[in-house]
Amino acid sequence: MKPQLILLGAPGSGKGTQAKRLVKEFGYGHISTGDLLRAEIAKNSELGNKVKSIMEAGNLVDDMTVLELLNANCDLATNAYIFDGFPRNGEQSKLLEEHVLKGTATKAVYFKIDFEVLIERITNRRLAPKSGEIYNLISKAPKVAGKCDVSGEDLIHRDDDKEEVVRNRIDVFKKTIEPVLDYYKSLGNLVEIDASGSADTVFGELVKIVNK
Incomplete structure:
Protein backbone atom coordinates (compact mmCIF):
# COMPACT_ATOMS: atom_id res chain seq x y z
CA MET A 1 0.00 0.00 0.00
CA LYS A 2 1.14 3.55 -0.65
CA PRO A 3 2.60 5.41 2.34
CA GLN A 4 0.68 8.13 4.10
CA LEU A 5 2.33 11.44 3.15
CA ILE A 6 2.94 14.45 5.36
CA LEU A 7 3.95 17.42 3.20
CA LEU A 8 6.11 19.97 4.99
CA GLY A 9 7.40 23.22 3.56
CA ALA A 10 7.31 26.99 3.75
CA PRO A 11 4.49 29.00 2.13
CA GLY A 12 5.05 29.03 -1.63
CA SER A 13 7.35 25.98 -1.67
CA GLY A 14 4.98 24.13 -4.02
CA LYS A 15 3.23 21.72 -1.66
CA GLY A 16 -0.27 22.56 -2.90
CA THR A 17 0.62 22.14 -6.58
CA GLN A 18 2.30 18.79 -5.96
CA ALA A 19 -0.52 17.55 -3.71
CA LYS A 20 -2.99 18.02 -6.57
CA ARG A 21 -0.76 16.01 -8.92
CA LEU A 22 -0.35 13.21 -6.38
CA VAL A 23 -4.12 13.02 -5.90
CA LYS A 24 -4.65 12.79 -9.66
CA GLU A 25 -1.82 10.32 -10.33
CA PHE A 26 -2.06 8.01 -7.32
CA GLY A 27 -5.58 8.49 -5.94
CA TYR A 28 -4.50 9.97 -2.63
CA GLY A 29 -7.05 11.64 -0.40
CA HIS A 30 -6.01 15.25 0.27
CA ILE A 31 -6.47 16.14 3.93
CA SER A 32 -6.60 19.88 4.55
CA THR A 33 -7.66 20.57 8.12
CA GLY A 34 -9.32 23.84 7.09
CA ASP A 35 -11.46 22.05 4.49
CA LEU A 36 -12.32 19.29 6.97
CA LEU A 37 -13.42 21.81 9.59
CA ARG A 38 -15.75 23.54 7.13
CA ALA A 39 -17.13 20.23 5.83
CA GLU A 40 -17.81 18.90 9.33
CA ILE A 41 -19.67 22.09 10.27
CA ALA A 42 -21.76 21.77 7.08
CA LYS A 43 -22.71 18.18 8.08
CA ASN A 44 -24.25 19.59 11.27
CA SER A 45 -22.73 16.63 13.13
CA GLU A 46 -22.03 16.59 16.87
CA LEU A 47 -18.34 17.16 16.14
CA GLY A 48 -19.21 19.86 13.59
CA ASN A 49 -21.32 21.72 16.14
CA LYS A 50 -18.47 21.48 18.65
CA VAL A 51 -16.06 22.97 16.07
CA LYS A 52 -18.56 25.67 15.14
CA SER A 53 -18.98 26.80 18.75
CA ILE A 54 -15.19 27.02 19.20
CA MET A 55 -14.76 29.06 16.02
CA GLU A 56 -17.74 31.34 16.70
CA ALA A 57 -16.19 32.19 20.06
CA GLY A 58 -13.16 33.42 18.12
CA ASN A 59 -10.88 30.64 19.35
CA LEU A 60 -8.50 28.37 17.45
CA VAL A 61 -9.63 24.76 17.23
CA ASP A 62 -7.49 22.83 19.75
CA ASP A 63 -5.20 20.00 18.70
CA MET A 64 -7.26 17.19 20.24
CA THR A 65 -10.38 18.35 18.38
CA VAL A 66 -8.40 18.41 15.11
CA LEU A 67 -7.21 14.85 15.81
CA GLU A 68 -10.80 13.78 16.51
CA LEU A 69 -11.75 15.34 13.18
CA LEU A 70 -8.96 13.47 11.35
CA ASN A 71 -9.96 10.14 12.87
CA ALA A 72 -13.58 10.75 11.87
CA ASN A 73 -12.63 11.40 8.24
CA CYS A 74 -9.66 9.09 7.58
CA ASP A 75 -9.70 5.34 7.08
CA LEU A 76 -5.97 4.59 7.13
CA ALA A 77 -6.56 0.83 6.93
CA THR A 78 -7.83 1.05 3.34
CA ASN A 79 -6.78 4.48 2.01
CA ALA A 80 -3.69 6.66 1.68
CA TYR A 81 -3.80 10.37 2.49
CA ILE A 82 -1.77 13.53 2.08
CA PHE A 83 -1.67 15.59 5.26
CA ASP A 84 -1.23 19.24 4.30
CA GLY A 85 -1.18 22.06 6.89
CA PHE A 86 -1.02 19.75 9.91
CA PRO A 87 1.22 19.21 11.85
CA ARG A 88 2.59 22.73 12.25
CA ASN A 89 4.80 22.18 15.30
CA GLY A 90 6.65 19.43 17.15
CA GLU A 91 3.86 18.70 19.62
CA GLN A 92 1.30 18.30 16.83
CA SER A 93 3.68 15.89 15.07
CA LYS A 94 3.77 13.61 18.13
CA LEU A 95 0.00 13.82 18.63
CA LEU A 96 -0.67 12.97 14.95
CA GLU A 97 1.54 9.88 15.23
CA GLU A 98 0.11 8.73 18.56
CA HIS A 99 -3.60 9.36 17.89
CA VAL A 100 -4.06 9.01 14.12
CA LEU A 101 -1.17 7.38 12.25
CA LYS A 102 -0.31 4.90 15.03
CA GLY A 103 2.72 3.38 13.29
CA THR A 104 1.16 3.30 9.80
CA ALA A 105 3.75 3.43 6.98
CA THR A 106 4.33 7.17 6.60
CA LYS A 107 6.75 9.49 4.82
CA ALA A 108 7.23 13.10 5.94
CA VAL A 109 8.43 15.03 2.88
CA TYR A 110 10.18 18.35 3.45
CA PHE A 111 10.15 20.74 0.47
CA GLU A 120 11.70 36.18 -4.75
CA ARG A 121 9.33 33.54 -6.16
CA ILE A 122 6.35 34.64 -4.05
CA THR A 123 6.81 38.41 -4.35
CA ASN A 124 6.91 38.12 -8.15
CA ARG A 125 3.63 36.16 -8.27
CA ARG A 126 0.67 37.81 -10.02
CA LEU A 127 -2.90 36.51 -10.25
CA ALA A 128 -5.77 36.86 -12.71
CA PRO A 129 -8.89 36.71 -10.49
CA LYS A 130 -11.43 35.80 -13.20
CA SER A 131 -9.46 33.25 -15.25
CA GLY A 132 -7.61 31.82 -12.24
CA GLU A 133 -4.29 31.98 -14.12
CA ILE A 134 -1.14 32.44 -12.02
CA TYR A 135 1.95 34.18 -13.39
CA ASN A 136 5.46 34.86 -12.16
CA LEU A 137 7.34 37.90 -13.43
CA ILE A 138 10.57 35.88 -13.47
CA SER A 139 9.66 32.34 -14.54
CA LYS A 140 6.25 32.69 -16.23
CA ALA A 141 5.71 36.29 -17.27
CA PRO A 142 2.54 37.33 -19.12
CA LYS A 143 2.93 38.15 -22.83
CA VAL A 144 1.64 41.67 -22.17
CA ALA A 145 2.87 43.25 -18.95
CA GLY A 146 0.15 43.36 -16.29
CA LYS A 147 -2.45 41.50 -18.42
CA CYS A 148 -3.69 37.90 -18.38
CA ASP A 149 -2.83 35.93 -21.55
CA VAL A 150 -6.18 34.11 -21.39
CA SER A 151 -8.72 36.79 -20.41
CA GLY A 152 -6.87 40.07 -20.93
CA GLU A 153 -7.86 41.18 -17.42
CA ASP A 154 -5.54 43.15 -15.15
CA LEU A 155 -3.25 41.04 -12.99
CA ILE A 156 -3.19 41.67 -9.25
CA HIS A 157 -0.43 41.51 -6.66
CA ARG A 158 -2.01 40.07 -3.52
CA ASP A 159 -1.25 41.78 -0.21
CA ASP A 160 0.00 38.50 1.27
CA ASP A 161 2.47 38.17 -1.63
CA LYS A 162 4.15 41.47 -0.76
CA GLU A 163 7.67 41.28 0.66
CA GLU A 164 7.07 42.46 4.22
CA VAL A 165 4.20 40.00 4.71
CA VAL A 166 6.10 37.15 3.03
CA ARG A 167 9.18 37.68 5.20
CA ASN A 168 7.02 37.60 8.33
CA ARG A 169 5.37 34.33 7.26
CA ILE A 170 8.78 32.79 6.53
CA ASP A 171 10.09 33.89 9.97
CA VAL A 172 7.13 32.21 11.68
CA PHE A 173 7.73 29.06 9.63
CA LYS A 174 11.45 28.93 10.47
CA LYS A 175 10.71 29.08 14.21
CA THR A 176 8.33 26.11 14.12
CA ILE A 177 9.68 23.73 11.45
CA GLU A 178 12.91 22.50 13.13
CA PRO A 179 11.18 20.51 15.93
CA VAL A 180 8.90 18.93 13.30
CA LEU A 181 11.85 17.85 11.15
CA ASP A 182 13.74 16.59 14.22
CA TYR A 183 10.74 14.48 15.25
CA TYR A 184 10.37 12.79 11.86
CA LYS A 185 14.13 12.25 11.67
CA SER A 186 13.91 10.43 15.01
CA LEU A 187 11.26 8.14 13.52
CA GLY A 188 13.43 7.53 10.44
CA ASN A 189 10.76 8.59 7.96
CA LEU A 190 11.86 12.10 6.91
CA VAL A 191 12.71 12.67 3.25
CA GLU A 192 14.03 16.01 2.00
CA ILE A 193 13.57 17.05 -1.62
CA ASP A 194 14.94 20.05 -3.49
CA ALA A 195 11.89 22.25 -4.09
CA SER A 196 13.80 24.82 -6.16
CA GLY A 197 13.60 22.72 -9.35
CA SER A 198 10.81 22.65 -11.93
CA ALA A 199 7.40 21.29 -10.95
CA ASP A 200 8.03 18.19 -13.10
CA THR A 201 11.41 17.51 -11.46
CA VAL A 202 9.93 17.82 -7.98
CA PHE A 203 7.03 15.54 -8.93
CA GLY A 204 9.51 12.97 -10.23
CA GLU A 205 11.14 12.88 -6.79
CA LEU A 206 7.75 12.44 -5.14
CA VAL A 207 6.91 9.54 -7.46
CA LYS A 208 10.08 7.78 -6.31
CA ILE A 209 9.08 8.27 -2.67
CA VAL A 210 5.57 6.89 -3.25
CA ASN A 211 6.81 3.87 -5.22
CA LYS A 212 9.79 3.01 -2.97
Whole structure:
Protein backbone atom coordinates (compact mmCIF):
# COMPACT_ATOMS: atom_id res chain seq x y z
CA MET A 1 0.00 0.00 0.00
CA LYS A 2 1.14 3.55 -0.65
CA PRO A 3 2.60 5.41 2.34
CA GLN A 4 0.68 8.13 4.10
CA LEU A 5 2.33 11.44 3.15
CA ILE A 6 2.94 14.45 5.36
CA LEU A 7 3.95 17.42 3.20
CA LEU A 8 6.11 19.97 4.99
CA GLY A 9 7.40 23.22 3.56
CA ALA A 10 7.31 26.99 3.75
CA PRO A 11 4.49 29.00 2.13
CA GLY A 12 5.05 29.03 -1.63
CA SER A 13 7.35 25.98 -1.67
CA GLY A 14 4.98 24.13 -4.02
CA LYS A 15 3.23 21.72 -1.66
CA GLY A 16 -0.27 22.56 -2.90
CA THR A 17 0.62 22.14 -6.58
CA GLN A 18 2.30 18.79 -5.96
CA ALA A 19 -0.52 17.55 -3.71
CA LYS A 20 -2.99 18.02 -6.57
CA ARG A 21 -0.76 16.01 -8.92
CA LEU A 22 -0.35 13.21 -6.38
CA VAL A 23 -4.12 13.02 -5.90
CA LYS A 24 -4.65 12.79 -9.66
CA GLU A 25 -1.82 10.32 -10.33
CA PHE A 26 -2.06 8.01 -7.32
CA GLY A 27 -5.58 8.49 -5.94
CA TYR A 28 -4.50 9.97 -2.63
CA GLY A 29 -7.05 11.64 -0.40
CA HIS A 30 -6.01 15.25 0.27
CA ILE A 31 -6.47 16.14 3.93
CA SER A 32 -6.60 19.88 4.55
CA THR A 33 -7.66 20.57 8.12
CA GLY A 34 -9.32 23.84 7.09
CA ASP A 35 -11.46 22.05 4.49
CA LEU A 36 -12.32 19.29 6.97
CA LEU A 37 -13.42 21.81 9.59
CA ARG A 38 -15.75 23.54 7.13
CA ALA A 39 -17.13 20.23 5.83
CA GLU A 40 -17.81 18.90 9.33
CA ILE A 41 -19.67 22.09 10.27
CA ALA A 42 -21.76 21.77 7.08
CA LYS A 43 -22.71 18.18 8.08
CA ASN A 44 -24.25 19.59 11.27
CA SER A 45 -22.73 16.63 13.13
CA GLU A 46 -22.03 16.59 16.87
CA LEU A 47 -18.34 17.16 16.14
CA GLY A 48 -19.21 19.86 13.59
CA ASN A 49 -21.32 21.72 16.14
CA LYS A 50 -18.47 21.48 18.65
CA VAL A 51 -16.06 22.97 16.07
CA LYS A 52 -18.56 25.67 15.14
CA SER A 53 -18.98 26.80 18.75
CA ILE A 54 -15.19 27.02 19.20
CA MET A 55 -14.76 29.06 16.02
CA GLU A 56 -17.74 31.34 16.70
CA ALA A 57 -16.19 32.19 20.06
CA GLY A 58 -13.16 33.42 18.12
CA ASN A 59 -10.88 30.64 19.35
CA LEU A 60 -8.50 28.37 17.45
CA VAL A 61 -9.63 24.76 17.23
CA ASP A 62 -7.49 22.83 19.75
CA ASP A 63 -5.20 20.00 18.70
CA MET A 64 -7.26 17.19 20.24
CA THR A 65 -10.38 18.35 18.38
CA VAL A 66 -8.40 18.41 15.11
CA LEU A 67 -7.21 14.85 15.81
CA GLU A 68 -10.80 13.78 16.51
CA LEU A 69 -11.75 15.34 13.18
CA LEU A 70 -8.96 13.47 11.35
CA ASN A 71 -9.96 10.14 12.87
CA ALA A 72 -13.58 10.75 11.87
CA ASN A 73 -12.63 11.40 8.24
CA CYS A 74 -9.66 9.09 7.58
CA ASP A 75 -9.70 5.34 7.08
CA LEU A 76 -5.97 4.59 7.13
CA ALA A 77 -6.56 0.83 6.93
CA THR A 78 -7.83 1.05 3.34
CA ASN A 79 -6.78 4.48 2.01
CA ALA A 80 -3.69 6.66 1.68
CA TYR A 81 -3.80 10.37 2.49
CA ILE A 82 -1.77 13.53 2.08
CA PHE A 83 -1.67 15.59 5.26
CA ASP A 84 -1.23 19.24 4.30
CA GLY A 85 -1.18 22.06 6.89
CA PHE A 86 -1.02 19.75 9.91
CA PRO A 87 1.22 19.21 11.85
CA ARG A 88 2.59 22.73 12.25
CA ASN A 89 4.80 22.18 15.30
CA GLY A 90 6.65 19.43 17.15
CA GLU A 91 3.86 18.70 19.62
CA GLN A 92 1.30 18.30 16.83
CA SER A 93 3.68 15.89 15.07
CA LYS A 94 3.77 13.61 18.13
CA LEU A 95 0.00 13.82 18.63
CA LEU A 96 -0.67 12.97 14.95
CA GLU A 97 1.54 9.88 15.23
CA GLU A 98 0.11 8.73 18.56
CA HIS A 99 -3.60 9.36 17.89
CA VAL A 100 -4.06 9.01 14.12
CA LEU A 101 -1.17 7.38 12.25
CA LYS A 102 -0.31 4.90 15.03
CA GLY A 103 2.72 3.38 13.29
CA THR A 104 1.16 3.30 9.80
CA ALA A 105 3.75 3.43 6.98
CA THR A 106 4.33 7.17 6.60
CA LYS A 107 6.75 9.49 4.82
CA ALA A 108 7.23 13.10 5.94
CA VAL A 109 8.43 15.03 2.88
CA TYR A 110 10.18 18.35 3.45
CA PHE A 111 10.15 20.74 0.47
CA LYS A 112 13.58 22.28 1.06
CA ILE A 113 14.32 25.59 -0.65
CA ASP A 114 16.54 28.61 -0.04
CA PHE A 115 14.32 31.16 1.72
CA GLU A 116 15.60 34.10 -0.34
CA VAL A 117 14.77 32.21 -3.55
CA LEU A 118 11.33 31.50 -2.11
CA ILE A 119 10.74 35.16 -1.19
CA GLU A 120 11.70 36.18 -4.75
CA ARG A 121 9.33 33.54 -6.16
CA ILE A 122 6.35 34.64 -4.05
CA THR A 123 6.81 38.41 -4.35
CA ASN A 124 6.91 38.12 -8.15
CA ARG A 125 3.63 36.16 -8.27
CA ARG A 126 0.67 37.81 -10.02
CA LEU A 127 -2.90 36.51 -10.25
CA ALA A 128 -5.77 36.86 -12.71
CA PRO A 129 -8.89 36.71 -10.49
CA LYS A 130 -11.43 35.80 -13.20
CA SER A 131 -9.46 33.25 -15.25
CA GLY A 132 -7.61 31.82 -12.24
CA GLU A 133 -4.29 31.98 -14.12
CA ILE A 134 -1.14 32.44 -12.02
CA TYR A 135 1.95 34.18 -13.39
CA ASN A 136 5.46 34.86 -12.16
CA LEU A 137 7.34 37.90 -13.43
CA ILE A 138 10.57 35.88 -13.47
CA SER A 139 9.66 32.34 -14.54
CA LYS A 140 6.25 32.69 -16.23
CA ALA A 141 5.71 36.29 -17.27
CA PRO A 142 2.54 37.33 -19.12
CA LYS A 143 2.93 38.15 -22.83
CA VAL A 144 1.64 41.67 -22.17
CA ALA A 145 2.87 43.25 -18.95
CA GLY A 146 0.15 43.36 -16.29
CA LYS A 147 -2.45 41.50 -18.42
CA CYS A 148 -3.69 37.90 -18.38
CA ASP A 149 -2.83 35.93 -21.55
CA VAL A 150 -6.18 34.11 -21.39
CA SER A 151 -8.72 36.79 -20.41
CA GLY A 152 -6.87 40.07 -20.93
CA GLU A 153 -7.86 41.18 -17.42
CA ASP A 154 -5.54 43.15 -15.15
CA LEU A 155 -3.25 41.04 -12.99
CA ILE A 156 -3.19 41.67 -9.25
CA HIS A 157 -0.43 41.51 -6.66
CA ARG A 158 -2.01 40.07 -3.52
CA ASP A 159 -1.25 41.78 -0.21
CA ASP A 160 0.00 38.50 1.27
CA ASP A 161 2.47 38.17 -1.63
CA LYS A 162 4.15 41.47 -0.76
CA GLU A 163 7.67 41.28 0.66
CA GLU A 164 7.07 42.46 4.22
CA VAL A 165 4.20 40.00 4.71
CA VAL A 166 6.10 37.15 3.03
CA ARG A 167 9.18 37.68 5.20
CA ASN A 168 7.02 37.60 8.33
CA ARG A 169 5.37 34.33 7.26
CA ILE A 170 8.78 32.79 6.53
CA ASP A 171 10.09 33.89 9.97
CA VAL A 172 7.13 32.21 11.68
CA PHE A 173 7.73 29.06 9.63
CA LYS A 174 11.45 28.93 10.47
CA LYS A 175 10.71 29.08 14.21
CA THR A 176 8.33 26.11 14.12
CA ILE A 177 9.68 23.73 11.45
CA GLU A 178 12.91 22.50 13.13
CA PRO A 179 11.18 20.51 15.93
CA VAL A 180 8.90 18.93 13.30
CA LEU A 181 11.85 17.85 11.15
CA ASP A 182 13.74 16.59 14.22
CA TYR A 183 10.74 14.48 15.25
CA TYR A 184 10.37 12.79 11.86
CA LYS A 185 14.13 12.25 11.67
CA SER A 186 13.91 10.43 15.01
CA LEU A 187 11.26 8.14 13.52
CA GLY A 188 13.43 7.53 10.44
CA ASN A 189 10.76 8.59 7.96
CA LEU A 190 11.86 12.10 6.91
CA VAL A 191 12.71 12.67 3.25
CA GLU A 192 14.03 16.01 2.00
CA ILE A 193 13.57 17.05 -1.62
CA ASP A 194 14.94 20.05 -3.49
CA ALA A 195 11.89 22.25 -4.09
CA SER A 196 13.80 24.82 -6.16
CA GLY A 197 13.60 22.72 -9.35
CA SER A 198 10.81 22.65 -11.93
CA ALA A 199 7.40 21.29 -10.95
CA ASP A 200 8.03 18.19 -13.10
CA THR A 201 11.41 17.51 -11.46
CA VAL A 202 9.93 17.82 -7.98
CA PHE A 203 7.03 15.54 -8.93
CA GLY A 204 9.51 12.97 -10.23
CA GLU A 205 11.14 12.88 -6.79
CA LEU A 206 7.75 12.44 -5.14
CA VAL A 207 6.91 9.54 -7.46
CA LYS A 208 10.08 7.78 -6.31
CA ILE A 209 9.08 8.27 -2.67
CA VAL A 210 5.57 6.89 -3.25
CA ASN A 211 6.81 3.87 -5.22
CA LYS A 212 9.79 3.01 -2.97
